[in-house]
Each structure stands twice: as C-alpha cells, then as structure tokens.
Amino acid sequence: MALATPARPAAPAPTGPPRHRNTGSAKRARWDMKYSPYLYIAPFFIVFGIFGLYPMVKTAWMSLHDWDLIGDHTFIGFDNYVELFKDDYFWNALVNTLGIFVVATVPQLILALFLANLLNRTRLRGKTFFRMAIFVPNITSVAAVAIVFGMLFQRDFGVVNWLLGLVGVDAIDWDAQRWSSWIAIAFMVDWRWTGYNALILLAGMQAIPRDLYEAASIDGANHWRQFWRITLPMLTPTFVFVVLLSTFGGLQLFTEPLLFGNGNMRGGTQREFQTLAMYMYEKGINSLNTAGYGAAIAWALFVLIGIIAAINLAVVRRTVK
Amino acid sequence: MSVSGRGSKLVALAASAALVLGVAACGSDDGDSGTSAGGKPDKLVLETFSEFGYDELVKQYEKDTGIKVELRKTAQLNEYRPKIVRSLATGKGVADVVALEEGILNEFKTNPANWADLTPLVKDHSTEYLPWKWELGKAADGRLIGLPTDVGSLAVCYRTDLFKAAGLPVERDAVTALWPDWPAFIETGKKYREKTGKGLLDSVTTAASAITMQIGGDIFYDAEDNIVADKSASVKEAWDTSLKMVDANITAKTATWSPEWSAGFKQGTFAATFCPSWMLGIVQDNSGPENKGKWDVAGVPGKSGNWGGSWLAVPERGKHKAEAAKLAEYLTSATSQVAAFKLKGPLPTNLEALKNPDFQSYTNPYFNNAPTGKIFGGSVEGIKPVHLGPKHQAVKEQAMEPALRAYENGEASATAAWDQFIKDAATQGAF
Numbered sequence: 014m015a016l017a018t019p020a021r022p023a024a025p026a027p028t029g030p031p032r033h034r035n036t037g038s039a040k041r042a043r044w045d046m047k048y049s050p051y052l053y054i055a056p057f058f059i060v061f062g063i064f065g066l067y068p069m070v071k072t073a074w075m076s077l078h079d080w081d082l083i084g085d086h087t088f089i090g091f092d093n094y095v096e097l098f099k100d101d102y103f104w105n106a107l108v109n110t111l112g113i114f115v116v117a118t119v120p121q122l123i124l125a126l127f128l129a130n131l132l133n134r135t136r137l138r139g140k141t142f143f144r145m146a147i148f149v150p151n152i153t154s155v156a157a158v159a160i161v162f163g164m165l166f167q168r169d170f171g172v173v174n175w176l177l178g179l180v181g182v183d184a185i186d187w188d189a190q191r192w193s194s195w196i197a198i199a200f201m202v203d204w205r206w207t208g209y210n211a212l213i214l215l216a217g218m219q220a221i222p223r224d225l226y227e228a229a230s231i232d233g234a235n236h237w238r239q240f241w242r243i244t245l246p247m248l249t250p251t252f253v254f255v256v257l258l259s260t261f262g263g264l265q266l267f268t269e270p271l272l273f274g275n276g277n278m279r280g281g282t283q284r285e286f287q288t289l290a291m292y293m294y295e296k297g298i299n300s301l302n303t304a305g306y307g308a309a310i311a312w313a314l315f316v317l318i319g320i321i322a323a324i325n326l327a328v329v330r331r332t333v334k
Numbered sequence: 335m336s337v338s339g340r341g342s343k344l345v346a347l348a349a350s351a352a353l354v355l356g357v358a359a360c361g362s363d364d365g366d367s368g369t370s371a372g373g374k375p376d377k378l379v380l381e382t383f384s385e386f387g388y389d390e391l392v393k394q395y396e397k398d399t400g401i402k403v404e405l406r407k408t409a410q411l412n413e414y415r416p417k418i419v420r421s422l423a424t425g426k427g428v429a430d431v432v433a434l435e436e437g438i439l440n441e442f443k444t445n446p447a448n449w450a451d452l453t454p455l456v457k458d459h460s461t462e463y464l465p466w467k468w469e470l471g472k473a474a475d476g477r478l479i480g481l482p483t484d485v486g487s488l489a490v491c492y493r494t495d496l497f498k499a500a501g502l503p504v505e506r507d508a509v510t511a512l513w514p515d516w517p518a519f520i521e522t523g524k525k526y527r528e529k530t531g532k533g534l535l536d537s538v539t540t541a542a543s544a545i546t547m548q549i550g551g552d553i554f555y556d557a558e559d560n561i562v563a564d565k566s567a568s569v570k571e572a573w574d575t576s577l578k579m580v581d582a583n584i585t586a587k588t589a590t591w592s593p594e595w596s597a598g599f600k601q602g603t604f605a606a607t608f609c610p611s612w613m614l615g616i617v618q619d620n621s622g623p624e625n626k627g628k629w630d631v632a633g634v635p636g637k638s639g640n641w642g643g644s645w646l647a648v649p650e651r652g653k654h655k656a657e658a659a660k661l662a663e664y665l666t667s668a669t670s671q672v673a674a675f676k677l678k679g680p681l682p683t684n685l686e687a688l689k690n691p692d693f694q695s696y697t698n699p700y701f702n703n704a705p706t707g708k709i710f711g712g713s714v715e716g717i718k719p720v721h722l723g724p725k726h727q728a729v730k731e732q733a734m735e736p737a738l739r740a741y742e743n744g745e746a747s748a749t750a751a752w753d754q755f756i757k758d759a760a761t762q763g764a765f
Contacts, residue, residue: 083422084445102761169594169603189743275592276412282736283745283754300728301419301441302765 069315072308080305082298093309103310105284106292107317112191113270113288114263117199122255125207129214130240144215147208158201159272166197166273188274194286201269206262210255217251218244253329257322264318265290289314375654377402378661381429383414385615386483386644387678391670395661403661411435421649422448428651430658431665434480435644437727439470442647444724444765446473450648453478455659462668466719467683471645480645481666484680485717486610487710488544488639490632491617494702496605500529506704510633516545516575519635523584526605533586536595536604538576538742539735541585544608545572547720548639554730554763555723563729563759573738573752580742587742590735596620608634610641611681611710618700631704638713640720643683681710688714724765733758 079087166187174184187193267290278295280287297307392403408414421428463482471480494504513519523534549568556562586604588595599620646662668686696707737755740746
C-alpha cells in the first residue's frame, strides 16, 4: 500500500517566478495545498485501517456472536460479556496479568532509573559503549529470550536451581506455583526492557538544565540530594511516559509466559501464569467454536488498557502543571 | 489534528478508504492449483503433519498419472491444526488432500460441510480396513470424510541399561512379563525407585492416556456426544490408577513435551514411557545417536489399545475433488501403507497390509532391533473401537492432564484435582 502513494505525484512546484497568472495552475496549486497533505499522511492511515481499525471493528462484531471459526455465526447480543463477568478464569487471567505486571515493572523501573543515573554521570568513560550495551537485550528476539530463560528456570537441569542448590535451597519447580512462575517471567520481561527504559529516562535526565545542578553544588547539595531534589522531580513526565509504555506492554504480555509454559495456552496446570492475552488466544483461536467469546476478551482487554491509560494521563496532568 | 476543515477530513477519509479497498482487491487467490485444458489438474496439493512416509509414493503417483503432487509437511500437530483452520475459515490456500489426526478429525466432523463426501468419488473399500477405523472416517450425517491411514497402537519403550542397573530383567519378553497388569507395573516402579532413587515412568499423564485408550468405549463423550467425563468407566479407571502411581511415587514428574521431558531421554531421568508406534521417532530424536541400542520395546500392562492415527480428507472447497480423492485412495492402499511403514513407521490399518510379510518381519535397528512390525502389528487386531468426541483432544490436554499433573506435583489434593478436571472438561468439551 505504501507503493500506492507515489503513483499519484503531487503537482510539480513552479520553477521560477510565474510570468502569466494561469488559472489552471493556480487551481492545481490550491488543490495541492488543500489535499496533498492528506495524501502524505495517507500511508499511515491506510496501514492503520487495514491492520488496526478493521480488525477492531470486526472483533467487536464477532464479540456479539456465538461465532464458530469454521461453522455458524449466531447473533447473541451481549451474552459473551455477561458470561465474561461470571468467568473465574477471566478474573484469574486478569489477576495474573496485573500481578506479573507489578512484579516485573516495579523492580524494572527502579533498576532503569539507577542505570540511567549512572550513565548520566559526566565523568563516565566509554559512555557510548555502555549506552549501546544496555539496549542490546531489547533487540534480541523475544522467543529466543523466552526459550533461553525457560531453560535457565528448568526444574531438573536449570542453572537457577543449580545456583540455589549451592546455597542449600531445594530445587524449585518454577512453573508449579504462582509466585515462582511470576518471578521467572518477570526476569524475562525485565531482561529485555530495563535497558530500553533506562535510555528513555537518560534522555529525560539530559534535558534537565545543567545550571540547576551547578547552583545546587554551590549551595552544598551532594549527589544524592541532587538526585532526590532535582533529577526526580524534573523527570516526572518522562517517568510517567515510561510507566505508560510498560503498562501497554505488560497488559498484553503473551510470548514470555506462553513459551515458559512449553507453548501451552493454559499457562500452568492450574493457570498460574495465564495472562489475558493467552486466555483470549485459548478461547478465540485454539477453541474453534468460542471465537466470539475470545473477541469479547479482546475488547475487555482493550477497555482495561484504556482505563489504565486514562488514570496515567490524570496523574500526569496533576503532577506536571 | 486541528478542529477546522471537517469536510476535507471526510474527503481524505473517503480517499483512504477507496485506497484500502483497492489494495484489498489486489490480493489474488493463489492457493488454487492450476488446471490444464482437458480438465485434469496439473498439480494437487497434499497437506500433512509429522511424517507420513509419502515422499516416495508421491513420486510414483506423479509418474503413473502425470499429475504433479506438492507434498507439504508441518512438523507438529499443534502448528498444523491452525493452518487447516485458517484455510477452511478464509478459503485461501486450501489443499486438495488434507491429513487429519484422530483428535482433530472429530472436531472437524462437527462441521462436515467443509469436507467432500468421498463415497461417490472412490471405490467401496469399507471391508478392507480395520472396521472401527473405517467407521470413524464418517461424519454424523453419513458422509465419508476420511480414508484411513494409520493407527497408533501401544507398547512400552524402556532403557535396557537403566533396567540392568536397577536389577530388572533386560530382555523384552521378560520385561513384558514383569507387568501383566497395572498393579504389577506399579510394583516394578516401586522396585526401580528403591534401587535407583528415580522414577520409572516419565509422567502419569502418558499412563492415563494409555489406560483410557485400552479400556475404550466412551471416554469423555458418550455415543450422542454428551460430555460424560465425570461418569465414564475408562476415565475413572485411568484416574484411579494414575493417582495410585503418584502415591507410589513411580514417576519422574516430567510433563510430556516439556524441556525436562526432552532432556530426560538423554539424561535417564526416567527409564520407560508409553509408546504408540509414532512415538518411536520422537524417542529416537530426543535420545540422540549416542543412545542407539539402549532403548527397546516391550508390551503394555493390560490389554492392547490405540493412541493416535490419521485419515486423509478432501476439503469441499478444493478445485479438483475427484482427482484428490483418487490420490487419497492411492496413498491409503495396502501396498502404499506397507511402503510408508517401511520408510517412516506409520502403522497400517489396511487388513491386507497388516498381513504383508514385509511388514510383519520388520525390525527397528535403533531400538535394539526390536521386531516393531510384529509387536505393533500383533496388537492392532485387538484394538477396540473408541469413540472420541468432537473435543477429545482439548479435554485430554486442557482438562484431564493439567489436573493429573497438579496432583502429581502436589499442587492439588485428589478431590480438588478431580473437581478442576470436571469443571474444565465441561468448558473445554463444549462445542
């Protein structure tokens, strides 16, 4: 679709000052001024229309049906949503999603803040190298990360259990309990995203005027005090942005828990780490005849993310005045 | 965006929409196979998973008929199923002949209109196959959806070196004699645990699958496809025996297909697993060439049973249904089934193929030259018809096995595990 745009070239810009006022070319120029901007932004909206808007509308339509992927579709109104509210497994998946989000995001942001602060030191040698290095995990394939971490957290031959064994801790069956599976998954998420968030925070830190620190130094404030009194308050907008990004990612968590559970959509024998996205897939794709219900889960997830984004926005508005 | 110029925004939106439609219309239907002038297809597409052993047969068919056959393979069934679903749901890329495994066949049978009725397209083969296998290829409305390929049959794969170390017999007939029934199997497991401190069997779920298939009859569904998991005799028996195995501590608690399980074959975490014939290749792959000759194949405790097996079906949307049916007919014939078995091991269902001396005398070099033709072939005749409901696979994998595993890992009590199983069976089994 990106190829479709150049096929209609915008009117050529006039070369040199026009000697005669030609009404035709003036019209063209007006047309150009008025409509070609839409043409320039069209590629995004076309792509969004195909891969964003259309699936959303279709999903909403499906969620109002008893929809069999390869069979009949019956309109049932809001029955899927009513059922969703009574579904233990939906609430379980919601708790898991939010739980893993908190377990993963809190340490991740603290660590990212710490790393960003270190990298922000003016007298650090090899600055560029370190800044590049912390970003590397982020460009690693998520599947590769999940598979490797899955092996690290194996029960019988995993490195983590071996290390724990050295200090006298019994082997942990990582995917058999809620807490242990959440921790293992949080490790995968944090490994990939801490560096990314640290870079964004670092950018925010660099935007803080140097003279504030200089003034503080003259007044006798040490590094620690400067961090608390200058860096953190000035960083709030960036920080909220990072939290927002983590929220979107965290609520749609899918690949890590899926591969951690050997590709089973259930996420543990008792759904200890089944996230909303996994439950949506289980109902919407794996189980052919409940595609409508899966679509309802997708919309519930969408609304949930919307609510959390709104809360975030309210927080930003209050803190940044 | 600014608030002004509402009208032009709409124009732009309409222009974008027109472009979208244009792009969508450009997508062509490239899943079709071409047709030459005479109405005979140039090419047929054959969609399979895992290994059916069709490579040589397909070449022969091309030579005989002049029709090219594109043999597609997908390694794992859980990747294969969504592919078939997608092609049926969208009508794009539909193959001419599709292999359907027992677990997914029943699910697809609930919408028989997706599949061509083969009865008018092929000769009457109804008496040439294991009768129950033939019957399962039919949908509720009577149309013949699939021609039988293979069955799983049941055996036990065991490690001779680990058995020797535990002071157990090593020779396959003596090993079979160790466990005439399931209580005897549990006793053997206890002895093994005493000597080695390890679990004899990989996990309790493989035993549970084997037992449900041995007892046969209704498993999770009755003949009218009502869910009867809570009162079925085979489920009860499998459940109780499985719990006894856990209580006797004879398993290594490695969930099937998990990394622990795959690594366990090499590491000797367990010394035995239940082997339908198609499992032999998986045992071989996981154990690696260095363990060649260490595995052997013995009989199962109790009676024979079936586990897995497939059919060849022709999608209704296919362009060349008559020719596709001919190809399926050719691939499921007696000679083809023996050829496929020799190449990759799927066990014949054609009665003539089962009597073929080439099949009966085959020995498997990886498994200490075990006469797999005789072992599996001999048990095929005793297999009882099993009625698997439309969502058998889902109930087995998403309800029964997780509950058993929760009990095995000590996460749930016996009653809590049972309640979880019955609850999940109801939701997973609904169709």
